Amino acid sequence: MTAYEPRRDQPLTFDRRTGRLDGATLRERAAALAIKAGARLTEPFAHRGFSLGCRILSRALDDRETVVQLNEDARFAFPFGDGYWSVLLDRRYVYEAELERFLMNVVDVDYTFVDCGANYGLWSVLATSRPFGAHPAIAIEASSRNAAKLRRNAELNGNRFAVRHQAIGATAGGVARLSGRKHEAFTIAGPDDAAFCEEVPVVSLDSLIGDGSLDPSGRFIVKLDVEGVEIDALQGGQRLLDADTIMLCEEHGADRSHGVTRWVLAQPGCREFVLDPRTGRFEEVREPGFLDHIKTNHAVGYNVFVTKSVFWTERLRSAPPVVR
Numbered sequence: 001m002t003a004y005e006p007r008r009d010q011p012l013t014f015d016r017r018t019g020r021l022d023g024a025t026l027r028e029r030a031a032a033l034a035i036k037a038g039a040r041l042t043e044p045f046a047h048r049g050f051s052l053g054c055r056i057l058s059r060a061l062d063d064r065e066t067v068v069q070l071n072e073d074a075r076f077a078f079p080f081g082d083g084y085w086s087v088l089l090d091r092r093y094v095y096e097a098e099l100e101r102f103l104m105n106v107v108d109v110d111y112t113f114v115d116c117g118a119n120y121g122l123w124s125v126l127a128t129s130r131p132f133g134a135h136p137a138i139a140i141e142a143s144s145r146n147a148a149k150l151r152r153n154a155e156l157n158g159n160r161f162a163v164r165h166q167a168i169g170a171t172a173g174g175v176a177r178l179s180g181r182k183h184e185a186f187t188i189a190g191p192d193d194a195a196f197c198e199e200v201p202v203v204s205l206d207s208l209i210g211d212g213s214l215d216p217s218g219r220f221i222v223k224l225d226v227e228g229v230e231i232d233a234l235q236g237g238q239r240l241l242d243a244d245t246i247m248l249c250e251e252h253g254a255d256r257s258h259g260v261t262r263w264v265l266a267q268p269g270c271r272e273f274v275l276d277p278r279t280g281r282f283e284e285v286r287e288p289g290f291l292d293h294i295k296t297n298h299a300v301g302y303n304v305f306v307t308k309s310v311f312w313t314e315r316l317r318s319a320p321p322v323v324r
Contacts, residue, residue, distance in 0.1 A: 011065035012080055016091050017072075028064065031057055031081065032089055039090035046300050051083030051182075058082075067156065074129035075156045076122055078149065084184040085120065095122065098275040098303050099223070099248060102282075105319045107133040112218055114208070115139040115161075116168045116233065117225035119184060120149040124161045127221075137161035138213060140168060142178050142200045143186045162213075167200045168224070170232040172207035175199040180227075189228035205237030219311070220245040225301075231263050234306070241270070246312040250301040251291060258288040258295070264306050273305040273316045280322035 012023045014032075021032055034057060042050040058081030066080045068088050078085040087093050094100060103126070113127040118139035128137050139154070139161055141147045147165040154163050167176045167188050178197045179190035186197060205222065208214045222245060224233050230249045234241070241247065251260050264270050265288065274294055276283040282305065285291065295302050307313060 011067045011077065013067045013069065014089060015069040016088065017069065019091055028061065028080065031061055035081070035086050036090050039087045039093060043090075043093070046297050047087060048299060050087060054081050054083040054086050070122075070126060071129055071131045073131065073134075073157075074125045075153075076120070076125050077152055077156055078120055084182070085122075096303065099123065100126075101275070101322070102248075102305070102316075102319070103127060103132055103221070106221075106315055107131075109133070109315070110219060111135055112214065112220050113137040113161075114205070114214070114220055114222040116205070116223060117141065117227065118150055118163075119146055119225070121153040121161070121163075123223055124150075125153055125157055128157065128160045134160075138164065138208070140164045140166055140203070142167035142176070142188060143183065144198060144200075146183055146186070164203075165200070166203045168226050168233045168236070169202040169204060169229065170236040172202060172204045172210075172236070174202055176202050185227060187227035187229070205233060206239040207236075209239055214240070216240070216243045218244070222247040224249045226250075230260050234260075234263065241306075241308055244309045244311055246305055246307040246309060246316075248303045249306055251295060251304050252301045253295045253298045256292075256295075258291045261285055261288045261291060261304060264304075269308040271307060271313060273307075273313075274302070275322075282316040282319055 010023055014021050024032060035054060038050050038053045042048060061081055064080040065077055067075055067077045070076055113135050115124045115137060118124055118141045121139050124137045124139040126132050127135050139150055141150050144165055151163050154161055169176060176188035178186055178188055178200050179195055180186035180197060181195050209216050224230050224247055226233050249260050251258060261272055264272050272285040273282045274285055305316060
């Protein structure tokens with residue numbers, strides 16, 4: 001190894017603030033440029049085809065870890081060439097822009113972030129970072145493989161958030177059957193013939209109060225990215241929802257019946273909001289058909305904001321509009 005050759009046992013590092021990539025070989029630098037170009041080319045199509053390109057490209061690459069500096073107080077690691085997270089090598093890309101906008105508008109609020117279906121923990125890393133207000137967080141992930149990556153990201157950031165290897169369900173207790181082929185799409189709601197991964201213990205949102213993890217007198221932001229069991233998770237979080245809580249739930253673009261929203265609006269006291277691209281504001285969803293013009297892509301999920309809290313309702317309503 002020459003003095004100028006990067007060490008293969010060290011991660012590549014990429015700073016999204018500056019665009020600087022360190023620790024990469026010439027082949028890896030070329031691959032990073034290809035990944036960035038692929039992200040830009042597939043952006044108009046919600047990045048369809050990007051993961052396939054990454055998978056093909058990664059066959060020619062060594063197994064390396066990428067550590068991305070998201071801001072001055074947030075580092076996020078994933079395998080180089082990962083078909084889901086490598087899009088972060090495009091500095092222009094903003095992951096779940098509506099959630100980032102919301103969190104940046106509540107930096108001053110004293111809340112705990114509960115990251116359900118955390119995957120590798122990007123939102124836990126960000127919510128606990130200083131630019132986002134350095135809030136306490138609990139990250140919950142059903143896949144043991146993902147949970148290992150989640151723990152790695154906790155370690156990279158000083159173990160400032162708790163990690164739990166569990167699935168979220170309607171009731172606590174027992175185990176669920178996790179299935180799937182892509183780390184970003186593991187689910188406990190798969191068909192019987194789905195690719196089996198593992199069995200995982202189940203907790204409910206309300207059991208986090210019961211076991212002392214959450215104080216019901218506090219304020220909470222709960223992100224539910226639980227791949228098809230959103231309604232089960234909401235059913236298991238009634239006590240938490242009655243507290244000063246706002247829950248972010250995925251409404252998948254392929255569900256033209258807007259099933260999560262129909263369930264939410266049928267619950268006494270529940271209100272739902274969504275970032276409306278027409279107004280640039282968080283608008284209240286008063287009937288499911290309102291989402292017809294929001295969910296324009298059948299291949300992606302859309303975050304809706306569910307709450308009974310007057311406080312969180314006012315924070316949504318008072319958020320400044322997106323400046324185009």
